[in-house]
Amino acid sequence: MTTMIFKPTEACNGNCIYCDVVRKEVTGDNTLSLERLELLFVRINEFLEARPQERFQLIWHGGEPLILGPDYYEKAYRFQETHCADTKGRISHEIQSNMTLFSPKFVEIFKKLGITKVSTSYDPIPNIRGLGKTIDSEAYNKNFLKGIRALEEAGLNWAMIYVVTRFSLEKPLDLFYFLTNFTPDGSVMFNPVYFFERQPMDLAITPDEFVDFLGEIFKVWWPHRDRYPTIQPFYSLVRTIVEGQPSLICGESGACADTHISLGPSGTLSQCGRSSDWNLIKLGSLDDTTLEEAFAAEGKQTLRDRQSVVCEGDCAVCRFWDICHGGCPLDAMADTGSFMNKSPLCVVKRRFIEEYLEPITGVRYEPGEKKEAAAPSHPGTRPPRPMRPYMPPPPPERITPGFRAAVDDVWINPIGGLGDALMLSGVLKAAVDQDPKRTFKLIARSQFVSVFSGHPALTEIGHPEPGSAVIATAYWDDPDFRSGQMRAFQVLARLFGLPTPVEERLYLADNRGPDPALIDRIPLRDKNILIAPSAGTPRKEMPYDMWEELVRRLIDEGFGVIQPGTAASRHIRGAYNLRGILSVPEAARLPGHVDAVITSASFFMHAAHLCGTPAVVLWGPTDHRQYGYEGQAHLQAHRTCDPETPCIRSGRGPGYGTPCPMGPDHCMRRHDINAIFSSLIEILEKTKNIRRPANAPGSRPAR
Amino acid sequence: MSSPNLVCPHNRKLFDSLGRQLITVRVKDPEQAFVAARNVRESGNRLFSVIVDTDHSLEEIDIPDDWGGISVALFIPRMGRFRSIRRKLERIRRMKIRVYLPCDDPENITSLQVLSSVGVSVASRIIQGPHLWEPLLDLMTFAILGPAPHSPIDPFVFVADNFETGGSVDWRGIYFEDPKEFFHLDDKGRVALSHHELINEDFIFDDPSDIDIREENPEYRLRTDPRERFFLTDHPCSRCPGWRVCMGAFVQNGAPPEGCSEFAAELLEVVEQYRGMRGAPMEKRS
Numbered sequence: 001m002t003t004m005i006f007k008p009t010e011a012c013n014g015n016c017i018y019c020d021v022v023r024k025e026v027t028g029d030n031t032l033s034l035e036r037l038e039l040l041f042v043r044i045n046e047f048l049e050a051r052p053q054e055r056f057q058l059i060w061h062g063g064e065p066l067i068l069g070p071d072y073y074e075k076a077y078r079f080q081e082t083h084c085a086d087t088k089g090r091i092s093h094e095i096q097s098n099m100t101l102f103s104p105k106f107v108e109i110f111k112k113l114g115i116t117k118v119s120t121s122y123d124p125i126p127n128i129r130g131l132g133k134t135i136d137s138e139a140y141n142k143n144f145l146k147g148i149r150a151l152e153e154a155g156l157n158w159a160m161i162y163v164v165t166r167f168s169l170e171k172p173l174d175l176f177y178f179l180t181n182f183t184p185d186g187s188v189m190f191n192p193v194y195f196f197e198r199q200p201m202d203l204a205i206t207p208d209e210f211v212d213f214l215g216e217i218f219k220v221w222w223p224h225r226d227r228y229p230t231i232q233p234f235y236s237l238v239r240t241i242v243e244g245q246p247s248l249i250c251g252e253s254g255a256c257a258d259t260h261i262s263l264g265p266s267g268t269l270s271q272c273g274r275s276s277d278w279n280l281i282k283l284g285s286l287d288d289t290t291l292e293e294a295f296a297a298e299g300k301q302t303l304r305d306r307q308s309v310v311c312e313g314d315c316a317v318c319r320f321w322d323i324c325h326g327g328c329p330l331d332a333m334a335d336t337g338s339f340m341n342k343s344p345l346c347v348v349k350r351r352f353i354e355e356y357l358e359p360i361t362g363v364r365y366e367p368g369e370k371k372e373a374a375a376p377s378h379p380g381t382r383p384p385r386p387m388r389p390y391m392p393p394p395p396p397e398r399i400t401p402g403f404r405a406a407v408d409d410v411w412i413n414p415i416g417g418l419g420d421a422l423m424l425s426g427v428l429k430a431a432v433d434q435d436p437k438r439t440f441k442l443i444a445r446s447q448f449v450s451v452f453s454g455h456p457a458l459t460e461i462g463h464p465e466p467g468s469a470v471i472a473t474a475y476w477d478d479p480d481f482r483s484g485q486m487r488a489f490q491v492l493a494r495l496f497g498l499p500t501p502v503e504e505r506l507y508l509a510d511n512r513g514p515d516p517a518l519i520d521r522i523p524l525r526d527k528n529i530l531i532a533p534s535a536g537t538p539r540k541e542m543p544y545d546m547w548e549e550l551v552r553r554l555i556d557e558g559f560g561v562i563q564p565g566t567a568a569s570r571h572i573r574g575a576y577n578l579r580g581i582l583s584v585p586e587a588a589r590l591p592g593h594v595d596a597v598i599t600s601a602s603f604f605m606h607a608a609h610l611c612g613t614p615a616v617v618l619w620g621p622t623d624h625r626q627y628g629y630e631g632q633a634h635l636q637a638h639r640t641c642d643p644e645t646p647c648i649r650s651g652r653g654p655g656y657g658t659p660c661p662m663g664p665d666h667c668m669r670r671h672d673i674n675a676i677f678s679s680l681i682e683i684l685e686k687t688k689n690i691r692r693p694a695n696a697p698g699s700r701p702a703r
Numbered sequence: 704m705s706s707p708n709l710v711c712p713h714n715r716k717l718f719d720s721l722g723r724q725l726i727t728v729r730v731k732d733p734e735q736a737f738v739a740a741r742n743v744r745e746s747g748n749r750l751f752s753v754i755v756d757t758d759h760s761l762e763e764i765d766i767p768d769d770w771g772g773i774s775v776a777l778f779i780p781r782m783g784r785f786r787s788i789r790r791k792l793e794r795i796r797r798m799k800i801r802v803y804l805p806c807d808d809p810e811n812i813t814s815l816q817v818l819s820s821v822g823v824s825v826a827s828r829i830i831q832g833p834h835l836w837e838p839l840l841d842l843m844t845f846a847i848l849g850p851a852p853h854s855p856i857d858p859f860v861f862v863a864d865n866f867e868t869g870g871s872v873d874w875r876g877i878y879f880e881d882p883k884e885f886f887h888l889d890d891k892g893r894v895a896l897s898h899h900e901l902i903n904e905d906f907i908f909d910d911p912s913d914i915d916i917r918e919e920n921p922e923y924r925l926r927t928d929p930r931e932r933f934f935l936t937d938h939p940c941s942r943c944p945g946w947r948v949c950m951g952a953f954v955q956n957g958a959p960p961e962g963c964s965e966f967a968a969e970l971l972e973v974v975e976q977y978r979g980m981r982g983a984p985m986e987k988r989s
Contacts, residue, residue: 141935
């Protein structure tokens with residue numbers, strides 16, 4: 001991806017004490033003209049047309065970019081629509097703003113441009129960031145708060161960049177807690193204050209001081225990294241060193257010459273934001289230089305050459321080369337007057353890793369490919385270690401070569417959730433009913449053992465010898481399932497050789513329900529509903545405030561409401577709480593003790609089918625036509641996100657445990673409580689005289 | 704913006720003047736609870752809950768049958784002898800009653816645990832001091848991590864259930880004290896943002912209709928936006944490790960009480976330990 005630091009203006013309403021831009025001598029235009037703005041999109045389009053695989057990220061920067069007003073952004077959008085008709089899908093916009101000028105007027109155009117998050121800065125220390133000659137931080141902070149409140153009300157997000165100055169060094173933890181408490185999701189990036197040519201002693205910090213500042217925070221962050229997941233630079237360093245997934249920022253990638261470019265207000269192309277602020281590495285004027293030409297300019301070649309010079313010189317024996325590449329060339333220039341030296345801030349990284357990160361995490365960084373790197377793409381340069389993009393795990397081999405030949409001793413590798421296990425159990429029962437001699441073994445996965453214990457199709461639950469015939473149950477990788485042509489149950493049935501379509505009966509060998517003593521204690525009413533809000537993934541869950549509203553409605557209408565689930569699932573106020581006290585078989589039989597089930601598309605949908613209890617099932621990202629059972633009421637919320645990017649389907653594993661990125665537009669929020677309630681009444685009426693299947697618990701406790 | 708919940712005294716005239724509002728009614732006499740609830744409903748308003756704020760212990764209160772259809776928040780000073788309430792337990796469990804006990808006395812903290820263990824929903828009144836932090840820490844740990852089945856002990860279970868990584872939880876609503884949701888009215892319809900302020904006649908609005916335009920009131924915004932209140936000033940709560948599960952709830956007269964920061968930080972640790980049980984297996988499909 002190519003990133004452009006786009007500085008359409010150097011004007012700013014702020015007067016932050018460390019800012020180079022507001023102190024910069026104005027030599028050209030202060031704001032990019034509309035003619036040049038239009039030309040920019042012409043240039044981007046020709047650049048992307050020549051690189052069909054490339055994406056282009058435009059980071060609006062300044063000065064203060066909001067000073068331009070929403071109309072300027074509207075014009076940018078129009079130019080993009082006009083000149084990038086075929087490439088606009090590969091252009092993304094981000095923005096860095098002080099937020100003091102943000103108002104609801106920006107919301108619509110931000111959304112049009114796809115801007116969902118604003119990077120901003122704040123400093124609780126007075127008179128560091130402020131307005132006007134007096135650097136009035138009180139007025140700045142009030143406007144800042146007003147801005148982020150408006151941003152949040154529009155459903156947009158923001159993240160914090162904090163600049164560490166001498167004033168910050170006194171109480172690192174106080175600052176850390178303040179900033180993480182203040183930001184909505186606790187994301188903060190700590191950067192040292194940078195200066196070029198001037199070194200105000202009351203503000204500047206040494207690299208060692210920055211290391212110790214970070215070190216104090218890291219001691220607290222590491223044991224609580226789940227609480228504050230994206231604190232930079234810790235997050236990237238831990239991903240790179242501890243998790244082995246290189247996550248390098250521009251200055252340490254060694255590739256910034258080929259990934260970054262900037263555009264200033266007078267149309268000057270430069271390497272990056274800082275080089276633009278400092279009037280370094282000019283690559284030509286937008287007026288007569290294409291982006292392709294800018295990337296081939298001499299200044300870029302200097303940076304590429306730097307890689308080999310630094311690698312063979314200053315950094316020759318450094319074990320951190322792979323994750324540093326000599327550091328930011330602008331830092332080197334600021335400190336030594338030459339790009340061909342390593343960054344003075346390399347001490348920050350090295351000392352931080354050696355004195356804090358490695359001892360605290362217990363993980364020592366071992367360089368991987370420094371000496372074995374592939375031939376450089378640019379003569380005389382060592383290419384940066386390529387960043388590993390996310391690759392979904394390879395689909396499991398569903399049928400091993402030995403499977404067809406094997407009659408017995410085929411091992412089943414059960415994959416998925418408990419609902420999948422109930423389906424598999426039903427398929428195996430059908431298989432063994434059809435041919436009683438046909439038996440299998442099951443690879444022991446602790447969460448499934450209780451589902452399959454005593455299953456007549458299984459002779460063993462354990463661990464196979466190497467080379468055993470194994471059949472995996474990842475039905476979601478089947479082309480017929482992925483194309484929507486076959487239901488999950490039918491794919492599984494076909495996998496085990498059953499003629500399809502087959503009747504979809506679930507099976508659970510353990511037919512003991514919940515302990516009668518427990519059932520007796522539940523304050524059941526005349527009609528009782530089991531609710532199951534949790535689904536293993538937040539993407540399939542209706543928001544909890546809606547569940548609470550539903551439960552209130554049910555109770556007001558005289559229903560008893562019980563909620564099973566795992567101990568750590570969320571309790572819905574008003575529901576009788578059975579979370580965490582039932583085994584899987586007990587939970588699977590619980591629907592047999594209520595009149596109906598209202599559930600997300602999860603285990604309890606299958607359990608309701610197992611017990612023959614009517615169910616209202618709330619669908620969103622998954623399709624009821626592939627999982628839902630006949631006779632159940634299926635309420636399908638239509639997805640609001642791009643249908644071409646299935647959010648939790650096969651190959652989308654990492655999205656499974658994370659909330660829907662659509663926020664308030666999450667499809668599950670489109671469910672209507674009245675519709676759910678009406679469906680419940682309807683299904684209760686419809687099914688009140690239908691007998692339960694033979695394998696469902698037939699008796700209910702007296703009420 | 705959530706719809707306002709008006710906490711009112713038992714005053715039919717006041718109810719009639721409000722019309723179609725969500726109302727919580729506060730009474731002192733347990734025997735008045737049902738009548739107050741009926742009056743709210745008959746006035747065309749919607750009943751949220753009845754607060755019975757009495758000086759009697761649970762032992763001394765007869766739980767009437769007519770509480771069956773209403774949600775009751777029973778604010779009492781102490782439980783009383785357990786053997787004397789034994790016979791009421793079944794009735795309490797089958798009704799929508801939550802028992803609130805102050806936590807300035809070790810005996811009350813034990814009582815909360817006892818009641819929870821026998822299936823009664825309880826809440827410790829930890830907004831008010833003085834606080835016995837050590838016994839409260841034990842109670843909190845039992846409430847969230849105790850493996851034996853027990854009824855919720857709030858606010859701890861509420862925090863544990865509602866906290867998400869990266870987020871924060873405001874639990875003052877349990878005590879009808881969340882100024883974003885609860886508005887405390889006197890007989891004349893004047894509005895305060897907490898029961899304490901109501902008693903001190905520290906009103907923010909003179910008329911309930913002002914609640915509809917509350918966001919335009921700078922003082923209201925100051926009181927309800929914790930960032931304005933705690934982060935634009937040099938307030939110690941802004942730097943507290945436990946902020947995300949407290950949000951300044953313990954602050955009295957502008958300052959946090961001693962020990963609350965350590966308590967909130969420990970609460971957050973326990974909640975995270977509890978939430979860690981949840982997991983999110985990457986391969987789950989259905």
